[in-house]
Amino acid sequence: MPAPLGRVVEMLSTLPGVGPKTAMRLGLNLLSRPASETVALADALKLLHEQVGFCDICGCFAEKGLCQQCDDPAREGDTVCIVEQPVDVLMMERGHNYRGHYHVLHGRLSPVDGVGPEELNLAALDRRVEAGIKELILATSATVDGEATAHYIARRYRDAGVRISRIARGVPEGGELEYLDEHTLSRALDQRISWDNGSI
Amino acid sequence: MPAPLGRVVEMLSTLPGVGPKTAMRLGLNLLSRPASETVALADALKLLHEQVGFCDICGCFAEKGLCQQCDDPAREGDTVCIVEQPVDVLMMERGHNYRGHYHVLHGRLSPVDGVGPEELNLAALDRRVEAGIKELILATSATVDGEATAHYIARRYRDAGVRISRIARGVPEGGELEYLDEHTLSRALDQRISWDNGSI
Ligand SMILES: [Zn+2]
Ligand SMILES: [Zn+2]
Numbered sequence: 001m002p003a004p005l006g007r008v009v010e011m012l013s014t015l016p017g018v019g020p021k022t023a024m025r026l027g028l029n030l031l032s033r034p035a036s037e038t039v040a041l042a043d044a045l046k047l048l049h050e051q052v053g054f055c056d057i058c059g060c061f062a063e064k065g066l067c068q069q070c071d072d073p074a075r076e077g078d079t080v081c082i083v084e085q086p087v088d089v090l091m092m093e094r095g096h097n098y099r100g101h102y103h104v105l106h107g108r109l110s111p112v113d114g115v116g117p118e119e120l121n122l123a124a125l126d127r128r129v130e131a132g133i134k135e136l137i138l139a140t141s142a143t144v145d146g147e148a149t150a151h152y153i154a155r156r157y158r159d160a161g162v163r164i165s166r167i168a169r170g171v172p173e174g175g176e177l178e179y180l181d182e183h184t185l186s187r188a189l190d191q192r193i194s195w196d197n198g199s200i
Numbered sequence: 201m202p203a204p205l206g207r208v209v210e211m212l213s214t215l216p217g218v219g220p221k222t223a224m225r226l227g228l229n230l231l232s233r234p235a236s237e238t239v240a241l242a243d244a245l246k247l248l249h250e251q252v253g254f255c256d257i258c259g260c261f262a263e264k265g266l267c268q269q270c271d272d273p274a275r276e277g278d279t280v281c282i283v284e285q286p287v288d289v290l291m292m293e294r295g296h297n298y299r300g301h302y303h304v305l306h307g308r309l310s311p312v313d314g315v316g317p318e319e320l321n322l323a324a325l326d327r328r329v330e331a332g333i334k335e336l337i338l339a340t341s342a343t344v345d346g347e348a349t350a351h352y353i354a355r356r357y358r359d360a361g362v363r364i365s366r367i368a369r370g371v372p373e374g375g376e377l378e379y380l381d382e383h384t385l386s387r388a389l390d391q392r393i394s395w396d397n398g399s400i
Contacts, residue, residue, distance in 0.1 A: 001290055002263045004244065004251040011241045015226050026215050027248075028287045028378075031261070035249035041211045044204065045242035048227075049235035051204040061231070063202045087228045090201060178228075 005031055057128075059104035059121045060089040069093075069101055076100045078134040081189075082125070082153060084108045084141055088177045092139065095186035100137070103128065108140055108149040117152065125153075135163040137192055141176050154195045164195035205231055257328075259304035259321045260289040269293075269301055276300045278334040281389075282325070282353060284308045284341055288377045292339065295386035300337070303328065308340055308349040317352065325353075335363040337392060341376050354395045364395035 001009075005027055013023035030038045054060065055067035058080075062068075069075055069089070079100030083089060089102050105120045129136070138153060140146040154164050168191035177185065201209075205227055213223035230238045254260065255267035258280075262268075269275055269289070279300030283289060289302050305320045329336070338353060340346040354364050368391035377385065 002252045004247050007244045042242040042245035044207045047204050052202045061202050
């Protein structure tokens, strides 16, 4: 196999769900199709990180300073849905029934991996809560660490005069939001329950 | 979804076996991993067509003027295996039991698609046969058009004083070489039968 093809195949095989055989098929396809198409994909990949950054306010994906949600005056800015990753915002938006804002933690508490509150995007959330928010919706994952993170945040803003809720357990045990269908996620959001410290 | 991500997802979904959902997963992965990794993949893709061309002699993939096989004096240059696509050479080489050369047609006869003998890499094969070849192994696909192409080439070199053989039907009906396991392909090559015009 020519070395440049080998390098592409090796890199493709690091993608999720792409084994060595699939990577080989994809690499050969990229070599066999017109050069202009493969170069176009390369160009698009180069622009990906260059043009897509994080929203100054909420931390989700944004092309400029603010994301679509934070930049939309029609959305309810006093309701903030807290998620672990930028991709979770895209998943939530597929449901089309949430009209509030988001806050992306960029992780979740994980004692094993040494991720404490300081490693999460919480200082910015403190400022948002101080500036005035009616409701915080905890949409961290239903994993052990995601639950612990939800509990931690509920405790952190217990006395901040903000309503705290948790999306309902339509989310299967151990499930990452990223892999959920939009209906389950929509339902979980609609059936969210008020966070009453201690009872959940 | 940010537009640059949308463009990547759209292009990825044109790859074989990659539907819109998988393309989305791959695109998000490429956006979530360190920028340097995504840029490295983009760079490798850019070099793919730039650095990998076709062999001057046989038409298979080559990084410089000649491919590995044509450039290897230890291989038997008087045996030439005829395949449809450059990728078929890679598939043949996985078997490790063939020590001759190749000739890539870059297609197969297809009346429906308007592909005639002039569209195939046959003028170069004429010159190789004239220069002296002992055996031509027809390794075109077991599709209807692949069979027709094998028949056409057998007839074309009927009086050229060259032995003509066809790889055995270990190749399943309608099968493309690209999707075969190496054992089936090795066996088909070992069991190739002499081309006796009219009998096959
Ligand atoms: Zn935002
Ligand atoms: Zn060659």
